[in-house]
Amino acid sequence: MAERMLQFVRLHQAQPEKRPVSARREDFGEIxxxxxxxxxxxxASRCSQCGVPFCSVHCPLNNNIPDWLKLTAEGRLEEAYEIAAATNTFPEICGRICPQDRLCEGNCVIEKGFESVTIGAVEKYITDTAWENGWVKPPSxxxxxxxxxxxIGAGPAGLAVAERLRGRGYQIHVYDRYDRVGGLMIYGIPNFKLEKEVVLRRWQQYEAGGIHFHLNVAVGTDVTMAELRSRHDAVFIxxxxxxxxxIETPGSGLAGIVPALDYLTASNRDNLGDAVPEFTSGALDARGKRVVVVGGGDTAxxxxxxxxxxxxTSVTCLYRRDKANMPGSMRxxxxxxExxxxxxxxxxxxxxxxxGKVTGVRASRMHLGLPDATGRQxxxxxxxxxxxLPCDLAIKALGFDPEDQPAMFGEPDLAVTRWGTLKVHQRTMMTSLPGVFAGGDIVRGASLVVWAIRDGRDAADQIDAYVTSKATAALAVAAE
Incomplete structure (x- = not known):
């Protein structure tokens, strides 16, 4: 069926249709x-099936993209899903929120001259079709x-570990301080990018597969790290x-200046039907306000x-660099x-x-100079x-840093880097505490969901090797 491929010479790139701007401004549905x-x-048939697939090379998960594109072009969707799921724990989520323009699609070999294959949209289509047809099964x-x-943590990294190790027969217990599974995928990412049902159905699927979730449990307060280490054969953070x-600027203490995550969490909780006093009072609701968001990343x-x-009534994004230097997705x-x-x-x-309350943001114009040590101007x-800029609500979207993990967990021997992230062995992903592993943003710093999935899958392999070696050693001692 190879004749179905290489159609980029006659077919133009086409994304799924967007909902009209007038409609999508009125609700939080996916656009x-x-x-x-x-x-x-x-x-999918526009894929060139190139010998060195740069889409896969530049995907953190090294997804077998040309393979499942070919299967989609041939109408073999169940097989396409199996290939996609073999390397990706959450293909339906990555298809929605990955910055494909910076990763797979941005490195497609036909991008120059023919525009890239719409990889993300096809990935979403494959997996949504798999859910509709019952092809997605609990880990068994x-x-x-x-x-x-x-x-510890029911975000993408923790869930990737849980799914992979449960499939190998381990008894999995996930602890999270929030009341739902998903981490920032639930409370940080808005519905118009990722509808919450997409995440919640994974939670239900994993419970059906025998994964145990302990929610509203704060490690270090409700249960200690020492207790978890004695209770389990290995721990993942x-x-x-x-x-x-x-940013320390005059007037930072005025009412009406809020952190981005507080604002997004309130909105997401309201959309989930939760009672959110700060939203109801108007403190974290933008209705009727002039809004200024400071920052240029995806959170902004x-x-x-x-x-x-x-x-x-108006929304302005204030960013100190130009459009070409924005860290967020151009899409x-x-x-x-729009x-x-x-x-x-x-x-x-x-x-x-x-x-007493913010009424404006005083700003200065900037210019870009020579590159610094990192290469950025x-x-x-x-x-x-x-x-x-007139302003009734100012939102600071300046990025995130790790919390003080050793203090939070009551483990002073838990080593951290100079940035406050957890220090792990480069190969084994083990922290300074024996049997305690870590991955995702708490090791990398604020990054992408796809990188957290990659870390979770890699950590699962290392945890499996560690626990297996311990069990083998114990059997050898018992046999002596």
């Missing part, structure tokens, strides 16, 4: 409609093992990074697009622009102004370029 079966097969080990694994970065894009849907920037967000490039906040203030 892309579903691919029709014929359209998905057509777009061939044989149960007596050893148990404790996992996948807590992510939640401490918001800040989540904030500005959430404010639009909440009914803000998300385009979506925000929805009416204004971008003030090359501008940085100097102070927040107001009497340095920014410098243009003298006398100050201006003020």
């Amino acid at each position: 892309y409609r579903e691919f029709a079966a014929g359209a998905a097969a057509e777009q 080990p061939r044989q149960e093992r007596p050893q148990s694994i404790g996992i 996948g807590t992510g990074v939640y401490r918001a970065r800040d 894009m989540d904030c500005v697009r959430t404010a639009v849907r909440q009914g803000a 998300e920037v385009k979506n925000a622009e 929805e009416g967000v204004e971008f003030t490039w090359l501008a940085a906040p100097e102070a927040f102004v107001g009497e 340095q920014v410098a203030t243009i003298a006398g370029s100050g201006f003020t």
